[in-house]
Structure formats: C-alpha cells, structure tokens
Amino acid sequence: MELTAAEPRRKHLTQLYLDGEPGPKIDTEVFLLSRLKPGDALGEEELRALVEESDARRAREKALYLLEHRSHSKRELTEKVARTAASREAAQAAADRLEELGLLNDRAFAESYARELIQRKRYGLRRVRQELARKGIPRDMAEEVLAPYGEEDSAGENIRLVLSKRYALWREDEKVRRRAVAALQRLGYSYEQVREVMGGLDTE
Known part of the structure; x- marks a missing residue:
C-alpha cells in the first residue's frame, strides 16, 4: 500500500492516509522517527509495527504524566492509561516497566x-x-x-475529631446526632465503635 498523505492532528497524533483512504492515527514523534513520507510504500508488517510502537510510546508518556501529578497503584495506572491513551496491552507493559524501574x-x-x-x-x-x-x-x-x-485506638480518636469539627452540637440536637452517626458509619466505623465514643448513644 502507498502512504498518500500524513496530516497532523490534535494530541500529538498524525493521521495516515493509505491508498487515498484514512488509516490509523500514529504518535507524531514515532511517525517522524520512521522517516516515512507521502509516496512511500508501506507493508502490512511495517504498518503493524508502527502502530504498536505508537501505542507503546503513548502508554509510556501517559503513565509518566499521571505519576508526575500523584502516586498511583499499578492497577489504577494501567486502567487510566488504557482508558485514555493506549491499548490494554500497551498500558500493562508500560506499568510493568515503570514498576521494574522503581517508579511504581x-x-x-x-x-x-x-x-x-x-x-x-x-x-x-x-x-x-x-x-x-x-x-x-x-x-x-x-x-x-x-x-x-490499632483498630480501636485510631477509631476512637478519629470519631472524636469528626464529631468536634463537623457535628459540634451532637449532644444538644437529636437531628445532628443522627446525621453524625450516619456520617461516621459511611466513613467506615461500626455502630458499636460510634456508640462507644458517643457515650452509649442510642439512636433507635
């Protein structure tokens, strides 16, 4: 097949046209490094390798960009890259490499x-x-x-802090007490933990 045109697109991509028809979008740097130009012949294997290299590079770049902003777990990073920038395989390979390098x-x-x-x-x-x-x-x-x-130590301290900062009137107001209990349970505390700190409060 013949590369009939290569046009720049957003997000550092280049749209390839093969035999006059739109083909895959390739990472622009990968395309430039290939030294391909309109009029060149392009075989199936060469095109497949170009697409795979583009996918791998975009996965690496996206993964590094995400890690610059905050830390991620390996699964979280893989899913984000696969969802927004590259194939699942390329995203997994990028995450594996970053893990090997100690960056993940x-x-x-x-x-x-x-x-x-x-x-x-x-x-x-x-x-x-x-x-x-x-x-x-x-x-x-x-x-x-x-x-x-410690399960109980951290629970008691955190429950008291949440009550004092967000529900200061829980002792005087029944509605505030009920909201406080519900909120603390959503935060991951059992009813028994909440009740113990609140002095045996029964909201039933």
Missing part, C-alpha cells in the same frame, strides 16, 4: 494512601480496606499496611 510501587502507594485516608480524611479501617481494594491493592498487603493502626 504498590506497597509505597498503599502506605501513603492509607495514611492520607486515616489521618486526613478520618476514615475508619473498614472503609480504608475497601478503598485499597478498589485501587487494586492485595488483601494481605493491605492488612500489613494497616497493622500499625
């Missing part, structure tokens, strides 16, 4: 994310376990990461 570390991510959820957002450990699982952190790793946080 699920254990370090889990420790940092759990600390943020517990100390800044005041989540209970049940909710933290759910959030770590959602990010693709294995259960055994999550339990190791959460081991330093």
Whole structure:
C-alpha cells in the first residue's frame, strides 16, 4: 500500500492516509522517527509495527504524566492509561516497566494512601480496606499496611475529631446526632465503635 498523505492532528497524533483512504492515527514523534513520507510504500508488517510502537510510546508518556501529578497503584495506572491513551496491552507493559524501574510501587502507594485516608480524611479501617481494594491493592498487603493502626485506638480518636469539627452540637440536637452517626458509619466505623465514643448513644 502507498502512504498518500500524513496530516497532523490534535494530541500529538498524525493521521495516515493509505491508498487515498484514512488509516490509523500514529504518535507524531514515532511517525517522524520512521522517516516515512507521502509516496512511500508501506507493508502490512511495517504498518503493524508502527502502530504498536505508537501505542507503546503513548502508554509510556501517559503513565509518566499521571505519576508526575500523584502516586498511583499499578492497577489504577494501567486502567487510566488504557482508558485514555493506549491499548490494554500497551498500558500493562508500560506499568510493568515503570514498576521494574522503581517508579511504581504498590506497597509505597498503599502506605501513603492509607495514611492520607486515616489521618486526613478520618476514615475508619473498614472503609480504608475497601478503598485499597478498589485501587487494586492485595488483601494481605493491605492488612500489613494497616497493622500499625490499632483498630480501636485510631477509631476512637478519629470519631472524636469528626464529631468536634463537623457535628459540634451532637449532644444538644437529636437531628445532628443522627446525621453524625450516619456520617461516621459511611466513613467506615461500626455502630458499636460510634456508640462507644458517643457515650452509649442510642439512636433507635
């Protein structure tokens, strides 16, 4: 087939035209490095290799861009790249490579994310376990990461902080008490944990 035209597109892509018909969009840098120009012959294997290299480069670039802004778990990063920039295979390969280079570390991510959820957002450990699982952190790793946080100690301290900052009138106002209990349960605390801190409050 003949490369009849190559036109720039948004997001650093180049639209190829093959035998006068629109073909695949290729990463512009990959296209420039190929040194192809209109009028050149392009075989199926050469085109396939070009598409694969474009996909791999876009996956790497997107993965690095995402990591520059914040840390990610490996599964989270793979899914984001596959959803927005590249094929699933290329996204997985990019994540594997970044993990090999030490730029992607699920254990370090889990420790940092759990600390943020517990100390800044005041989540209970049940909710933290759910959030770590959602990010693709294995259960055994999550339990190791959460081991330093005493279930009852962190729960009591965080419940008291949430009550004092958001529901200061819970002792005087029944509606505020009920909202506080519901909110704390959404944060991942059991009714028993909440009731113990609130002095045996019964909202039934």
